[in-house]
Amino acid sequence: MNKTRERGQAIVILLFALVAVTAMAGLAIDGGRLYALRRQAQNAADAAALAGTRQLAEYITQCETGSNSDVSRAIIDAARFNGIDNASPDAQVEAWYVDRNENVLLAAMPSSPSGSAPRLANVINEPPDGATGVRVRATVTETTTLLRIIGQEHFAASAEATAMTGPVQITEFSGGGLLPIGLPAQRVDTIIGSGEREFTLYTAGGGICGRDDMDCPSDPPAESQRGWLNFGYIYHNTWFSSPQRRADGINANGSTASPLNRVVKTNFSTNDLEDWVRNGFDAPIYFGTRGDASRPDDLSDPLRYPRDGDFILGDGGVMDGVRRATCELYMDQTVYLPIFDYIIERDQMRSFFSGHEPSNPLQFQNAFHYHIIGVVAARIDGCAGSGANARINATFISALIGEGVIDPDMGYQSGVVRDGACPLEVYSVSLWR
Numbered sequence: 081m082n083k084t085r086e087r088g089q090a091i092v093i094l095l096f097a098l099v100a101v102t103a104m105a106g107l108a109i110d111g112g113r114l115y116a117l118r119r120q121a122q123n124a125a126d127a128a129a130l131a132g133t134r135q136l137a138e139y140i141t142q143c144e145t146g147s148n149s150d151v152s153r154a155i156i157d158a159a160r161f162n163g164i165d166n167a168s169p170d171a172q173v174e175a176w177y178v179d180r181n182e183n184v185l186l187a188a189m190p191s192s193p194s195g196s197a198p199r200l201a202n203v204i205n206e207p208p209d210g211a212t213g214v215r216v217r218a219t220v221t222e223t224t225t226l227l228r229i230i231g232q233e234h235f236a237a238s239a240e241a242t243a244m245t246g247p248v249q250i251t252e253f254s255g256g257g258l259l260p261i262g263l264p265a266q267r268v269d270t271i272i273g274s275g276e277r278e279f280t281l282y283t284a285g286g287g288i289c290g291r292d293d294m295d296c297p298s299d300p301p302a303e304s305q306r307g308w309l310n311f312g313y314i315y316h317n318t319w320f321s322s323p324q325r326r327a328d329g330i331n332a333n334g335s336t337a338s339p340l341n342r343v344v345k346t347n348f349s350t351n352d353l354e355d356w357v358r359n360g361f362d363a364p365i366y367f368g369t370r371g372d373a374s375r376p377d378d379l380s381d382p383l384r385y386p387r388d389g390d391f392i393l394g395d396g397g398v399m400d401g402v403r404r405a406t407c408e409l410y411m412d413q414t415v416y417l418p419i420f421d422y423i424i425e426r427d428q429m430r431s432f433f434s435g436h437e438p439s440n441p442l443q444f445q446n447a448f449h450y451h452i453i454g455v456v457a458a459r460i461d462g463c464a465g466s467g468a469n470a471r472i473n474a475t476f477i478s479a480l481i482g483e484g485v486i487d488p489d490m491g492y493q494s495g496v497v498r499d500g501a502c503p504l505e506v507y508s509v510s511l512w513r
Contacts, residue, residue, distance in 0.1 A: 120220065148207060182215075247489060278476075371421050391424075456478070
């Protein structure tokens with residue numbers, strides 16, 4: 081036997097084995113890098129699509145002439161912030177405007193060879209009519225490490241994302257266990273911010289405090305610590321502002337067939353509220369958009385006082401029957417409490433919805449209208465006292481505020497009269513794909 085030949089064969093086998101092991105190691109190492117690169121590309125595409133669509137939404141909501149170069153710059157900046165630099169020879173960001181049906185309209189950024197200066201749109205001056213969103217493709221290339229041994233010198237990762245803008249469709253809540261006890265959004269913020277989840281509802285003044293009478297605020301804003309809401313009367317602007325409605329909210333033909341028309345009782349009956357607590361309230365509640373309390377206190381400002389969603393009639397006072405029913409039926413159970421961000425009084429309500437308000441419910445001298453923006457989920461875990469000293473103890477679980485879905489509409493329109501008279505609609509931006 082030729083030992084030299086055997087050693088030569090062993091070396092060849094060893095070399096093949098070494099290549100195979102190296103290739104497997106390359107697959108593991110470079111495969112992991114490729115996975116991370118794909119995630120980076122997806123994050124960049126998501127962020128860039130959202131950034132471009134936010135810029136588009138600003139033009140739509142402000143009735144302004146759009147700047148396509150500003151949209152494309154927002155896309156580039158967002159991609160760069162997330163690790164895909166469009167000016168790099170190893171990266172490319174492409175973008176297109178899409179309509180409500182996701183059809184591509186025009187390029188927000190024209191394609192060009194990598195390595196050039198940042199590619200800003202230079203074909204169109206403003207977004208095309210009908211644009212409701214932006215689609216982005218982000219691509220990045222890197223050199224391999226061990227896979228070079230088998231001739232694979234580069235790998236590329238690419239990802240796409242589409243974001244849309246449109247009016248927010250108001251979230252509906254129609255679950256069981258909804259109690260007529262309103263919580264101001266400011267108190268919800270405090271509970272979440274403090275981390276102290278135990279709180280107390282005071283049925284007399286409606287105050288919402290920390291457990292053991294701690295952190296009981298004065299009323300910010302006025303009357304915000306009153307609680308009991310009259311679910312028999314719920315005002316929704318879309319329903320009552322229709323020209324086909326009479327002053328009492330009934331259709332001209334006498335029909336009330338709409339989930340938005342929920343005028344059942346126009347008085348403040350303790351018995352009615354107790355009945356709803358005991359037997360359930362089956363009408364839906366529609367959330368509005370939370371107002372920006374940092375803006376000047378001006379009722380005509382739709383950003384401070386949004387007019388979407390439900391306004392529920394409410395009044396202060398001790399509703400001991402409701403308290404007793406809550407404690408009897410819901411101890412150690414989860415209940416839901418409406419959240420409101422602001423309140424307007426009767427006369428303000430008349431001014432706020434001039435020409436559309438129903439007559440009867442607004443004639444109460446002490447009526448307040450609570451703008452509902454969400455619900456709190458809480459567990460009832462204790463009751464004490466009665467009358468003016470009654471209280472219900474609860475533990476905060478979660479809050480749902482201002483969440484909804486968007487419905488892309490006609491989108492950007494170059495022919496819109498830009499005099500500041502824009503529709504008072506709440507727009508949002510959301511990842512679509």
